[in-house]
Amino acid sequence: xxxxxxxxxxxxxxxxxxxxxxxxxxxxxxxxxxxxxxxxxxxxxxxxxxxxxxxxxxxxxxxxxxxxxxxxxxxxxxxxxxxxxxxxxxxxxxxxxxxxxxxxxxxxxxxxxxxxxxxxxxxxxxxxxxxxxxxxxxxxxxxxxxxxxxxxxxxxxxxxxxxxxxxxxxxxxxxxxxxxxxxxxxxxxxxxxxxxxxxxxxxxxxxxxxxxxxxxxxxxxxxxxxxxxxxxxxxxxxxxxxxxxxxxxxxxxxxxxxxxxxxxxxxxxxxxxxxxxxxxxxxxxxxxxxxxxxxxxxxxxxxxxxxxxxxxxxxxxxxxxxxxxxxxxxxxxxxxxxxxxxxxxxxxxxxxxxxxxxxxxxxxxxxxxxxxxxxxxxxxxxxxxxxxxxxxxxxxxxxxxxxxxxxxxxxxxxxxxxxxxxxxxxxxxxxxxxxxxxxxxxxxxxxxxxxxxxxxxxxxxxxxxxxxxxxxxxxxxx
Ligand code: AMP
Ligand code: ZN
Numbered sequence: 001x002x003x004x005x006x007x008x009x010x011x012x013x014x015x016x017x018x019x020x021x022x023x024x025x026x027x028x029x030x031x032x033x034x035x036x037x038x039x040x041x042x043x044x045x046x047x048x049x050x051x052x053x054x055x056x057x058x059x060x061x062x063x064x065x066x067x068x069x070x071x072x073x074x075x076x077x078x079x080x081x082x083x084x085x086x087x088x089x090x091x092x093x094x095x096x097x098x099x100x101x102x103x104x105x106x107x108x109x110x111x112x113x114x115x116x117x118x119x120x121x122x123x124x125x126x127x128x129x130x131x132x133x134x135x136x137x138x139x140x141x142x143x144x145x146x147x148x149x150x151x152x153x154x155x156x157x158x159x160x161x162x163x164x165x166x167x168x169x170x171x172x173x174x175x176x177x178x179x180x181x182x183x184x185x186x187x188x189x190x191x192x193x194x195x196x197x198x199x200x201x202x203x204x205x206x207x208x209x210x211x212x213x214x215x216x217x218x219x220x221x222x223x224x225x226x227x228x229x230x231x232x233x234x235x236x237x238x239x240x241x242x243x244x245x246x247x248x249x250x251x252x253x254x255x256x257x258x259x260x261x262x263x264x265x266x267x268x269x270x271x272x273x274x275x276x277x278x279x280x281x282x283x284x285x286x287x288x289x290x291x292x293x294x295x296x297x298x299x300x301x302x303x304x305x306x307x308x309x310x311x312x313x314x315x316x317x318x319x320x321x322x323x324x325x326x327x328x329x330x331x332x333x334x335x336x337x338x339x340x341x342x343x344x345x346x347x348x349x350x351x352x353x354x355x356x357x358x359x360x361x362x363x364x365x366x367x368x369x370x371x372x373x374x375x376x377x378x379x380x381x382x383x384x385x386x387x388x389x390x391x392x393x394x395x396x397x398x399x400x401x402x403x404x405x406x407x408x409x410x411x412x413x414x415x416x417x418x419x420x421x422x423x424x425x426x427x428x429x430x431x432x433x434x435x436x437x438x439x440x441x442x443x444x445x446x447x448x449x450x451x452x453x454x455x456x457x458x459x460x461x462x463x464x465x466x467x468x469x470x471x472x473x474x475x476x477x478x
Contacts, residue, residue: 001352003359005236006314008244008268009168010302011426016267024055024066024257025234027226027265029243030125031070033095034080036290036471037102039304039319040281042241046305046360047271048238049108050401052123054358055230056351057400061114067124067229069222070096073215076130078204083311088205092129102291105301107402107444109429113225126225128216134224135216138258139196139209147257151187153199159192168268169245173413176245194222195252219250237265241272253279262463274317289319297393298417302403303328309364309401325418326424328411329475334371335409337379350397364401371397419462427476436472439465 003016018024028048031041048068055064070120072092081088087403129442136286139155142148145163159165159173166172171179177191184191193219200206226234227389232255239248248268255264294304307327311317348445351374357366374397398404416427439454455465464477 001058001355001358003054003269004361005269006361007266007375008270009266011170015265016235016429018059019233019266019306021059022063023065024063024236025230026052026055026067026236026238027222027230027234027245028066028068028237029239030069030071031099032074033092033099034074034077035095036292037099038281039276039289039291039294042103042106042291042304042319043274043308043313044238044240045103045108045307046106046270046402049226050309050364051236051238051269051362052065052109053177053378053402054355055364055398056114058359059353061124062119063428065120065122065124065230067126067167067226070094070099070125070127071218072127072129073221074377083260094126098292100471102295105295106291107301107405109402124199124229126229126383128221128225129205131221131224131228132216133226135220135430136197136209138220138224138227138254139216139341141258142196142254148187150211151189153214154185154187155197155211156188156193157196157250157253157257158189158191159194159253162257162388165253166249168252168472169249171245171249184242194219196254219247220254222247223251223254223258226251226345227258232262232264234258235264236267236269238269238271244270269313271313272316276319277321278318279328279437294324298422299324299328300409300412300414302406303411303414305402306331306368310368313362325415328414331403331409332411333375333407334394334403335406335411337375337391338398338406340408345392345395347392349393350400351393354400358400367387367397367401412474412476416462417419419476427461427463432458432461432474436465436474440472 005016006013026048028044031037045068051068052064077088077092081091084091090127100110109123111121111125112439114123115121139148142157143150143155146154148157165177173192180191197209197216198215198222199212199214204215206215228236229451237248237251247446252264256262276282276289277286279285281288289302289410295301304323307324309329340471351370353370353373354367357363357370360366371394374394378387398406412427412429420426435454435458439451442450442454443475457478458465458474462477463474466475467472
């Protein structure tokens with residue numbers, strides 16, 4: 001199957017050709033760990049998890065290397081630790097643990113899920129603080145080759161030293177300078193020159209270096225970590241679209257200049273931004289949604305993941321409570337078929353239509369449409385054999401997008417928890433079933449008065465009915 005990916009570098013959808021099909025390599029910018037991950041941070045984690053799964057499917061599990069870093073040295077971290085009067089490592093370790101718990105709940109693969117003890121790891125989660133010597137070595141190389149200079153304890157990258165600086169973001173230096181609203185530090189030669197290394201005060205984290213005790217700039221962290229784990233050139237680099245400039249542009253500049261002009265990542269993938277209820281997520285607007293809050297409220301990770309994947313990764317998402325509830329109900333369609341494990345699986349192959357949809361620039365909304373089509377091919381009226389094969393394909397296809405664990409999934413219970421809270425009234429399903437049966441009997445005898453009364457009684461219990469060709473179904477009214 002041909003994999004096509006939209007490459008931000010060329011602004012085109014291209015056929016993906018790895019440098020080495022026996023080791024496809026991908027790097028994704030991970031979180032800066034000082035607070036709970038918000039739902040926007042979860043987007044690249046989920047999107048690139050699906051791509052990692054797809055690459056493993058297409059190229060073989062032992063032929064993909066994935067590095068998703070943890071940024072554990074950064075000025076935001078230093079400021080938060082000072083605010084809370086706690087040690088930096090205490091803050092970063094706790095936040096990293098919270099991040100892991102959250103994304104595990106979202107069905108995201110973790111290094112321990114895919115790495116085999118003793119073998120070269122195929123999933124690495126490098127930490128910035130564990131790669132300081134590599135950053136220093138890269139900075140030394142940039143100074144030696146005339147791309148960087150030292151000034152007042154800082155080391156800066158000279159953007160005029162690279163002719164094609166701006167090629168990824170497609171901005172010229174003049175445009176960047178005109179658009180920049182930053183105050184220019186006096187030690188900078190050029191306004192757009194960016195920091196590779198900066199001095200640390202005694203109470204700030206710092207490492208000895210040829211330029212004194214200091215710490216790295218943010219961009220050099222990813223250049224050094226990707227080089228350490230994936231080599232000088234690799235296949236895919238991912239992250240949110242907000243990172244395109246300056247972060248990714250600067251990664252390209254540093255890495256290519258440190259590697260004698262060798263191309264850095266060959267395919268650049270960027271996920272679109274997420275808004276909440278139509279507005280930019282921000283603490284001041286009070287619409288800042290963390291993954292942890294959603295999980296605590298009762299939304300299962302599968303629903304959050306599915307809601308995310310219903311939109312193509314490059315499109316913006318408007319994250320709403322209604323969208324989550326719609327996703328919860330839609331997921332039930334699949335869970336109805338996959339919940340009980342009956343016969344031994346005969347194959348682990350997903351449906352080719354779903355692999356094809358994902359191979360077309362990770363078209364997850366199309367993959368979801370194909371899942372519905374797949375269900376129609378074996379739902380009522382088909383032989384057991386067709387049904388069994390179909391269910392198996394459905395299970396394998398869901399697993400490919402990280403939704404392989406739908407056992408016991410119950411959308412009505414979720415809706416009830418969300419509506420009433422965990423301790424609120426739970427729906428007495430047996431009573432609902434009994435009332436629906438009585439109403440169906442009343443309708444059969446054309447006793448519409450009674451049938452309407454029962455509908456009202458159920459509405460008071462918070463239950464909405466839907467009459468369809470296959471009978472009456474119910475859901476918790478919203
Ligand atoms: P940060 O911790 O801010 O560096 O962000 C970690 C990742 O989340 C980066 O890949 C960002 O591009 C991504 N990200 C942050 N906010 C959003 C958002 N609202 N929508 C989508 N992606 C986001
Ligand atoms: Zn990065």
